[in-house]
Amino acid sequence: MSVAVLIPARYASTRYPGKPLVELTGATGLAKSLVRRAWEAASAVSGVDRVCVLTDDERIRDAAQAFGAEVLMTSGAARNGTERCAEALAQLGPAPDVVVNLQGDAPLTPAWFVEALVAAMADPAVQMATPVLRTEPGTLANLVADRKAGRVGGTTAVLRGDGTALYFSKEVLPHVASLAAPPEVWHHVGVYAYRPAALAAYADWDEGPLERAEGLEQLRFLENGWPVTCVPVEARGRVFWELNNPVDVDRIEAVLKAEGIA
Structure with missing residues (x-):
């Protein structure tokens, strides 16, 4: 399959304006922008034909x-990365054949x-897929702490028995009482x-109420009856976290330093 990895980067983030250009300091003391670190992560993937910001x-x-990144300019009308x-x-x-x-x-x-x-996309029946990761104690504690503090942090997924998504939420689902x-x-x-x-179909659909409420673009597929295949992945000791809020800068820099990422 031919594969293109695309990295959407928007300056006018509601929660964190200018986020793609925020600098993150790695293990060697070198500071690199968020978009550069995302591009380097994409460039490390094998079997990819093209990487574009x-x-x-x-x-x-x-x-x-x-x-050194290839850049494609898109309009300001796009409401999310999938658009x-x-x-x-x-x-x-x-x-x-596949767009990532x-x-x-x-x-x-x-x-x-x-x-x-x-x-997972080698199965011709799969039109859209996304990875999911079992939370380890530290990540789960961060998710719960963010919600208790009123911050919108990571996203959780609820799966059907066949591995397709039942729902995605910025709440911690299922409920964690302890x-x-x-x-x-x-x-x-x-x-x-x-x-x-799948991308062409997505562009023709209107934003649905669940997508609007959660701010999660993948819910548009579910709201229009398209299955989303969830692909379980293993952390292999690596901590995964996204930069959603300013507090995440310290969290990500700590991981970069702990794992020796320059």
Whole structure:
């Protein structure tokens, strides 16, 4: 399969304006922008034919081109990364078999997460897929702490028995009454793989009430009756966390330093 990884990067984030250009200091003391770290994570994935940053902002374009990324300019009308990927599809020339949306706020995404996702797309019945990760104690504690503090942090997924998604939420689902004996909670990893037809269908649908309430783009597929295949991935000791709020900068920098990531 031909695979293109697209990295949507929006400057005008509601929760954290200018987020793609926030600098994160790694283990060697070198500071790199969030979008650069996301691009480096995408570039480490094997079997990928093309990696592009998608943006509507000249500041992000200039910064990305300065570190060697290919940039595709999209309009400011895109409300989320999936819409931005659908818009960029026409700029890719011949459509790839699989488009991967690696969101620009997920620099800790290991290559094997994306590789597992692409492998799942080898099944022609799968139109759209996304990774999920069993939460380890520290991540679950962070999720619960964010909600108690009124912060919108990571996303959880509830799965059907066949591995497709029942629901995604920015609440911690199922409810965690006690961290001493928590239920199994799946942390949604903000990466998506689509077939071009799925992206085209998405662009034609209106935003639904659940997507609007949760602010989660993948819910548009569920609201329109399209299954979302959830691909369980293994952490292999790696801590996964996204940069959603300013408090996440310290969390991510701590992981970069602990794992020796430059």
